[in-house]
Amino acid sequence: MSATLRFDEVSRRFRTKTRNVHALDRVTLEIRPLEFTALVGPSGCGKSTLLNIAAGLDTGYEGTFTLEPADADRAYLFQSHRLLPWRTAQANVSFVLEARGLGRSEARATARRYLALVGLAGCEDQFPAHLSGGMRQRVALARALAVDPALMLMDEPFSALDEITAQRMRGELLDIHEIEPRTVLFVTHNLAEACYLADRVIVMASNPGRIVADVTIEVPRPRDHEDLRLAEYQRELSHSLFHHSSPTGTQTAPTTTDQPATGPSDTTGDTHHATL
């Protein structure tokens, strides 16, 4: 039960009255089954846009995007929690479960289990408005985990959490991934988090939104936060982030790719430099 994502020369422009944004510029990327991929990059570089396309919410792009299998089960943890305000925490989780054909009591039990998993036991009957921001985000996390999808899209899921809770959530996410791996596409601004969690980290740059680095994290699991190799990867990623955030766009060095080329998914920045 897993999914493959293929972005082939995907471009996305947003035209509004005042601006014309090139949110994605010919992005080519393959996400292999069971791969845990982190997506990092400056604000506005098109990370959420990429996720929206992967979720099937945004169809206004050019190029091709394919999901295999086409009807793969998806769950999306949005950048904002997007809970139904009139439903309690538990009812929010069981809403998506029941909509997928689970029985009432079964949905209820599953919802409670996942709420407990994210540390919200005892809050099942609270309405979102009466929860803290971090708690709302964790309800949304429980909702995404509960549907047990083939493809998990996560947009900065832990950014609203304090570090201790975030640490625990990362542990839970990895445990779940360990027991039942799935394809994960995970957006974050936290490089340490990206290196600790992911098999592979994609670095994006903005104006236009594009991929500038693709780094495989070759550190065996379970990983240790203190691992020096993780720190090394982090330094490398931060270098390519800063390097490509120069507003002039005069960078000439080819993008660091940390592994031997693995098929068509291996995107470097070279192709894009020609257009700058």
Next chain:
Amino acid sequence: MTSTTDATATTGRPGGPSTGPAGATPGTPPGSAPPDDIDTEQVGMPPRTLSERLASAGWTALSAVLLIALWQVVSMRVGSTVLPRPIQSIGAIGDAIEAGYLWSDMRITAVRIAGAFALALSLAITFGVTLGMSKLATKLFGNWVTIAASIPSLLYIVIAYLWVGLNDRAAIIGGALVVLPTITFNIWQGMKSLDPELSEMSRAFGVNRRTTIAKVLLPQTLPFIFAASRLGLALTWKIMIFVELLGRSSGVGYRIQYWYNLFNMERVLAAAIPFILVMLTLEFAVLRPLERHLFRWKREESR
């Protein structure tokens, strides 16, 4: 008399029907969550305690007493022929009950209000939702609502009586037409507060269209439809008195006009006060608690 245009302007948004679902605020910025927010005992809304309820009832009672005291003082100043004393009015209500017409008046008026309100609300929901969903409908008919709201109430009532005849059907249609533009406008505006992000969420989780409409869109419309209904009911009751005065020979409005023609202030008040009390009871004892319960998920309802 008040035209509906005034009504739109002054009573446009009771309780802010277009404020949309609460809790749609984005998550708090990073680091703002307390480190030990797993402890949630004190997080929800605490139920109102008995002493809090008593205190609130006490204030309500005090404000009612003050109102009656003011009435008494004013009537002593201006004389009881101009403004009867509270006690005289109660006596007059007693007389009206004895004469036997009070209950039947109220029943007849209540039926007309219910009919006009139901007609206006169902039409307003149809029109308001259509205008809110369809850009074409907005372009073609959006202005009609404004035009309809600017027509004086009197015209609607007179036209209804002229076309349908001097009967209850005309009274109900006339009353409904007067309040229709205002409620339609409120529901239409409320439709703008529907959150497209929630529909997206539903779609991203593979929820089918029918379930999305029933469980994601419909619940978002309830708060402003409820608010529009409350406003509509209040408007209908006020306009129905006028409708009866113009063309019916029964009901509270007719009775007010009858005693007005005899310049009997006492009996005018005796006709009006019982029905005002009924409408207030409906508002305080039914609609407000119902609204508080239905929309208890809103942040502001917690206090």
